[in-house]
Amino acid sequence: MTDYMLWNHEIVERKAENAMVSFEDRGYQFGDGVYEVIRIYDGKLHALDWHLDRLFYSMEQLAIRAPFSRSEIKQLLKQLTETNKFTADGKLYLQVTRGMQPRDHVYMEELDAIFYATVDCFDQPVEMWEKGVKVTLQEDIRWLRCDIKSLNLLGNVLARTKAQRNGYHEPLFHRDGIVRECGASNFYMIKDGVIHTHPTNNYILGGITRKKVLMFAEELAIPVEEREITVEELQEADECFLTATPLEIVPITQIDHQPIDHNQIGKITKRLQQYYRKRVYDFLE
Ligand SMILES: Cc1ncc(COP(=O)(O)O)c(C=O)c1O
Missing domain, CATH: 3.20.10.10 (D-amino Acid Aminotransferase, subunit A, domain 2)
Known part of the structure; x- marks a missing residue:
């Protein structure tokens, strides 16, 4: 397992207490969120722009307010691999949930989306x-x-x-x-x-x-x-x-x-x- 993760806008040590999710997170309650899995080869992110196109499309289709700009998330994901000194083949997992509110199917408009990303080794199959x-x-x-x-x-x-x-x-x-x-x-x-x-x-x-x-x-x-x-x-x-x-x-x-x-x-x-x-x-x- 790698040492660091992205938790909202920060790179933090990869420990449960650094990335706590509320029971009122809509991802936890309804699966109300989106994700991407991005391949890493030799420590470098693969087809990043295409994955971000799809991520922004998924958020837009669900009217999830993007919690980052494209350039910010690109920079954060690269920072994540660098901070982990990740030079192997692996996978990056990135997830965005709509945010927190008292449980209700009907979502509020102004929620702050919550996101995290991790990187892990993955051997060629x-x-x-x-x-x-x-x-x-x-x-x-x-x-x-x-x-x-x-x-x-x-x-x-x-x-x-x-x-x-x-x-x-x-x-x-x-x-x-x-x-x-x-x-x-x-x-x-x-x-x-x-x-x-x-x-x-x-x-x-x-x-x-x-x-x-x-x-x-x-x-x-x-x-x-x-x-x-x-x-x-x-x-x-x-x-x-x-x-x-x-x-x-x-x-x-x-x-x-x-x-x-x-x-x-x-x-x-x-x-x-x-x-x-x-x-x-x-x-x-
Ligand atoms: C249902 C489904 N179809 C297709 C794919 C393949 O997509 P990609 O090539 O972007 O990994 C995935 C990947 O997770 C999937 O979950």
Whole structure:
């Protein structure tokens, strides 16, 4: 564990007594808040601007008053890694809750949002990259604003727990017969050399890794179609993979009992993985 954390506008020692939350914090009572997970490579923050774009979007959609300007939070997050003398690979977690008030669904307008951030080591998930993972189809019971990176993750919590208890890495959510995304990652299917993935709208989180993968696919001249994939189409998939900030690109080798590409890692997935590893160092600051 690292020694320092960001608590509101200050870097403090990472101890519970330095970061006390009231029982009337709306994040604690309603999950009324937003968050970001940012990857760190060699002690440097990865794709920081894209993560901050999404954070400000999430706050705006929920009418949470941003407790910092973009330049202030950038500077604070960098100060956090520097104060910790953090030079390894890791993850930064940043959370903003709407603030405190006597419990009431209806939020007051002028609350002061509360935020914190921590950094921790995170090893490259090499085994997952090389062996792939299994996913299991589950009905998507989440709310209809999955584009907001909200703290309120009960649908994901229940689905991921069930999936993992049954030996799968992720649930693969479907709603109205359409494959949406996984419990904490975006989903892709490759068919006849084309990458298919759900369009960014309210049914999925617009992943930062997704954005990079689509950019890298273009650089590699691999065609991409952002469109709705039906559950039936999965039977014809040549390759599948998922993406998330901590994991980068992870091949999917099985969906329930259906092996994908004979439980092998497909050629296009491998090519993207290798390219991603190379390009990742171009997004550091
Ligand atoms: C539901 C969901 N979809 C997709 C993602 C992937 O997003 P990103 O690539 O920004 O980590 C996440 C990441 O936590 C997620 O929770």
